Amino acid sequence: MEIPKGKKIYFASDNHLGAPTYEASRPREKKFVAWLDEVKQDAAAIFLMGDLFDFWFEYKTVIPKGFTRTLGKLAEITDSGIPVYFFVGNHDLWMNGYFEDELNIPVFHKPQEFTFKMDAEHSQSTFFIGHGDGLGPDDKGYKRMKKVFTNPFFQWLFRWLHPDIGVRIAQYFSVKNKLISGDDDAKFLGEDNEWLVAYCKRKLEEKHRDYFVFGHRHLPLDIQLNESSKYINLGDWIQYYTYGVFDGESFELKEY
Template sequence: MKKIYFASDQHFGAPTPELSLPREKKFVAWLDEVKEDAEAIFLLGDLFDFWFEYKTVVPKGFVRVLGKLAEIRDSGIPIYFFVGNHDLWMNDYFEKELNIPVYHDNREFTFNGKTFLIGHGDGKGPGDKGYKRMKKVFTNPFSKWLFRWLHPDLGVGLAQYLSVKNKLISGDEDITFLGEDKEWLILYAKRKLETKHYNYFVFGHRHLPMIIPVGEDSNYVNLGDWIGYFTYGVFDGENFELKKFEK
């Protein structure tokens, strides 16, 4: 079979559009490479450091990556997008303009007899109660309605500032491995295994590339990021690997 590719946490636009541009070009080069043998591509959130869809307006920029995604999707390769904590205000822009489905929570997939639970990973597992409360506020329809009344120049600028400065709002954590008994997503995966078996739990959010066994023939995968690691996941029908894009 062809390969299934996974990537997450590009955070394009941060810390500034100018400094983000080389990373965006590198990611587009990766998309050009994997499209040659991709059965499907999964993007697991935080593609942008901030994203909000007004009724007729979206944040400017990112034309290279959006154009490449459109090209790949038009070629017939499925692309699946899972919102992260930085782009959780996605609505239907990707679906209407790019024909890319957008998921706001985990989804199950099966490839070649292997079961996957896939998502961004924010707000899962025990702890992180402050962010979980904040996420409920941000995803409330009334909150989104209020934000739309801000002029985009004000609303987007304010949100971009808070995205970088306020870690409670963004949901970001220190990028340090806490140990298997303290990593929330590992604990979450082990709890899910109590009721249903999955071969792979594939998440982003933690920015740490790792594959850790969590049960019999079951692994937790974190994809890393495209800020310092430039890592991605690839499933060839039998095995799952993390690789680093070097170009």
């Protein structure tokens, strides 16, 4: 991907809009929309790294109510020619065409590699990008649960529930997580105990990447993996309001 001179690439993750309630998350949504409005001025591309919504499930003809400000702003941005890329998280993985058809936003269900070349004066940089859930060692319970969530048969069964029932049940279990509702802090476990650090180091054995960028942990992290590779975690828009920006030379975590 060639990026024009003076432009930047932006990254954000883990908004969890709708948690703990629609009303309580409305100020956070307005703040995020204001951020989108600001970064579109010099954005070459925007990467949304999952859990934008605390729950999202696409029925054949129905999507969850709400989030009009966010969806409208994203439509405005893509209509202006700025590409937006979406990586599903563990709370909004049930996407099935709405973002692609209505917002012109590609949706990725697995980590992807991107190579950015800002202009002729800069060497290219390789990014490995994803939400981050279910990666690395351990967390076997969640990995088993994710297989159920992504199973087409179980998704088909869920679609038989009326949306008013299905969405309410899913929202109830979603906000039971204290981290998501903002009642608890994610804590840094030490580099040796961070599963995504272990995952990135293993991926480096296969191939060099300059940056590994993930969300999911709800912690802004910038960890040097070796002399030329970094692991970045974007934090969240519940407590930290952090985002990433790449200007062609370096990656920086900032607070909005």
